[in-house]
Amino acid sequence: MIIDGKQIAEQIQNEIAAEIQNVQGRKPCLTVIMAGEHPASQIYVSKKLEACSKIGIHSAQITLPNDYSECALLETIKRLNLDDAVDGILVQLPLPAHINPLKIIHAIDPNKDVDGFHPLNMGKLLIGETDGFVPCTPLGIQVLLQRSGVEVTGKNAVIFGRSNIVGKPLAALMMQTTPGGNATVTIAHSRSRNIKELSLTADILVAAIGKPYFITKDMVKKGAVVIDVGINKIKNPQRKSGYQIVGDVDFDSVKDLCSFITPVPGGVGPMTIAMLLSNTWKSYQNKMK
Ligand code: GUN
Numbered sequence: 001m002i003i004d005g006k007q008i009a010e011q012i013q014n015e016i017a018a019e020i021q022n023v024q025g026r027k028p029c030l031t032v033i034m035a036g037e038h039p040a041s042q043i044y045v046s047k048k049l050e051a052c053s054k055i056g057i058h059s060a061q062i063t064l065p066n067d068y069s070e071c072a073l074l075e076t077i078k079r080l081n082l083d084d085a086v087d088g089i090l091v092q093l094p095l096p097a098h099i100n101p102l103k104i105i106h107a108i109d110p111n112k113d114v115d116g117f118h119p120l121n122m123g124k125l126l127i128g129e130t131d132g133f134v135p136c137t138p139l140g141i142q143v144l145l146q147r148s149g150v151e152v153t154g155k156n157a158v159i160f161g162r163s164n165i166v167g168k169p170l171a172a173l174m175m176q177t178t179p180g181g182n183a184t185v186t187i188a189h190s191r192s193r194n195i196k197e198l199s200l201t202a203d204i205l206v207a208a209i210g211k212p213y214f215i216t217k218d219m220v221k222k223g224a225v226v227i228d229v230g231i232n233k234i235k236n237p238q239r240k241s242g243y244q245i246v247g248d249v250d251f252d253s254v255k256d257l258c259s260f261i262t263p264v265p266g267g268v269g270p271m272t273i274a275m276l277l278s279n280t281w282k283s284y285q286n287k288m289k
Contacts, residue, residue: 001148001260002260002261002263003148003260003263003267004253004266005140005144005262005263005266005267005268005269005270005271006266006270007275008063008143008147008270008271008274009140009146009270009271010270011147012143012271012274012277012278013051013055013277014055015055015276016055016274016277016278016281017054017055017172017219019055019281020055020056020281023056023245025212026085027056027057027058027279028056028057028058028087028088028281028284028285029057029058029059029085029086029088029280030048030057030058030059030060030062030086030087030088030089030090030114030276031059031060031061031080031086031088031089031090032048032059032060032061032062032064032090032091032092033047033061033062033064033073033076033077033089033090033091033092034061034063034092035065035066035068035073035091035092035095035096035099036062036065036066036068036095036096036193036232037066037092038092039126040231040233041092041093042148044092045061045092045209046123047159048090048273048276049061049172050136050210050278051270051273051274051276052278052280054123054158055277056095057277057280057281060072061166062076064076066096068094068096068099068173069098070098070099070100070104071107072174073091073099073104073105073217074104074107074244076244077091077104077107077108078107079192079228079281080112081107081109081126083107084136084150084182084287086112087110087112087114087280087283087284087287088112088114088276088279088280089103089108089109089113089114089116090115090276091104091108091115093198093214099241102251105117105118105119106118106119110132110133111251111283111286111287112134113133113137114136114276114279114280114283115133115135116132116133116134116136116159116169116279117135117164117165117274118133120132121133122135122164122168122169122172124125124286125169125172125173126154127173128176128177128178130178130184131170133279133282133283134169134173134275134279135165135166135169136272136273136275136276136279137165137166137170137208137229137268137271137272137275138166138169138170138171138172138173138204139269139273139275139279140168140171140218140267140268140271140272141178141206141227141229142170142174142180142181142236143271143274143275144227144262144267144268144271145180145204145225146179146180146286147229148260150204150260152174152180152181152183152204153181153182153183154182154183154184155184155203155204156183156184156186156201156202156203156204157174157183157184157185157186157202157203157204157205157206158187158188158189158198158201158204158205158206159171159174159185159186159188159194159206159208160189160199160204160205160206160207160208160209160214160215160248161187161188161189161206161207161209161210161229162187162189163208166208166229167187167189167208168187168205170208171185171187171269181216183204186198186202188199189209190209195219196218196219197245199215199219199220200219200220200221201221202220202224203221203223203225204223204224204225204227205219205224205227206227206229207219207227207228207229207230207247207248207249208229208230208248209230209248210230210232210248211230211232211235211248212234212246212247212248213246213249213250214230214248214249215228215249215250215254216246216250216253216254217240217253217254217257220254220257221257222257222258223257224257224259225258225259225261226249226254226258226260226261226262227261227262227265227267227268228247228248228249228251228261228262228263228264228268229247229262229268230246230247230249230264231247231264231265231269232245232246232248233243233245234246237247244263246264246265247264248260249264251263251264268284
């Protein structure tokens with residue numbers, strides 16, 4: 001079965017929109033900072049802002065030139081940290097090479113860190129404190145599985161990729177004792193041996209490595225659940241645009257083998273955005289308590 005991430009994300013957005021409609025006075029607000037010109041980031045950011053406006057979250061975009069200094073960016077973040085009208089601060093990654101992303105993430109108020117990348121929020125996730133922010137893509141994957149009726153408890157989850165944005169926080173999330181957790185988690189990465197053998201142990205396989213068609217038919221166990229996080233741009237002269245977006249999974253050859261699979265686009269991507277909205281709404285509610 002193909003999991004329709006777009007539809008599930010829309011459902012969640014409608015649920016949040018209905019709650020926000022009851023808000024009297026100030027609405028939730030997300031500020032997105034984009035430094036430098038990164039074509040893919042521009043598309044992602046505009047999707048995030050569009051989703052905000054659809055459900056009643058105010059949003060602002062701060063666009064900074066490529067040569068903007070790290071020091072000035074830190075000052076911008078400081079100002080947003082102190083602004084009571086701002087509930088969420090998101091610095092779109094990647095940043096220009098002269099800016100240290102870790103330094104920037106450290107500077108964001110953890111209470112406004114709707115990306116969940118600040119070490120305090122990452123730490124809370126690891127030790128099972130649920131009042132922090134969980135990174136949007138891992139959270140989106142967990143919710144996608146829950147809403148599709150996939151039981152995770154006791155299953156072998158094999159995650160391909162060890163990034164701070166997806167692989168590591170997803171592993172932490174899936175091994176928690178909370179609902180949607182309790183999996184036996186393996187992380188596979190570029191230095192792992194016996195990739196195929198590891199892959200074939202997966203009841204739930206998550207591909208987040210950024211390599212088009214990396215997961216092939218011979219790497220998937222019959223009946224497995226396959227979650228594709230990849231967003232890869234490849235040339236396709238048959239398309240009007242001359243390119244095509246594909247995942248990390250060879251979808252066509254794998255789809256008949258597995259019990260559930262997410263498509264690209266229309267799988268995990270929309271869920272990431274829905275969870276950003278959910279985290280922003282959570283931040284607003286925390287502040288208003
Ligand atoms: N770049 C790619 N994915 C993300 C994300 O989830 N958050 C931010 N801030 N940047 C990204």
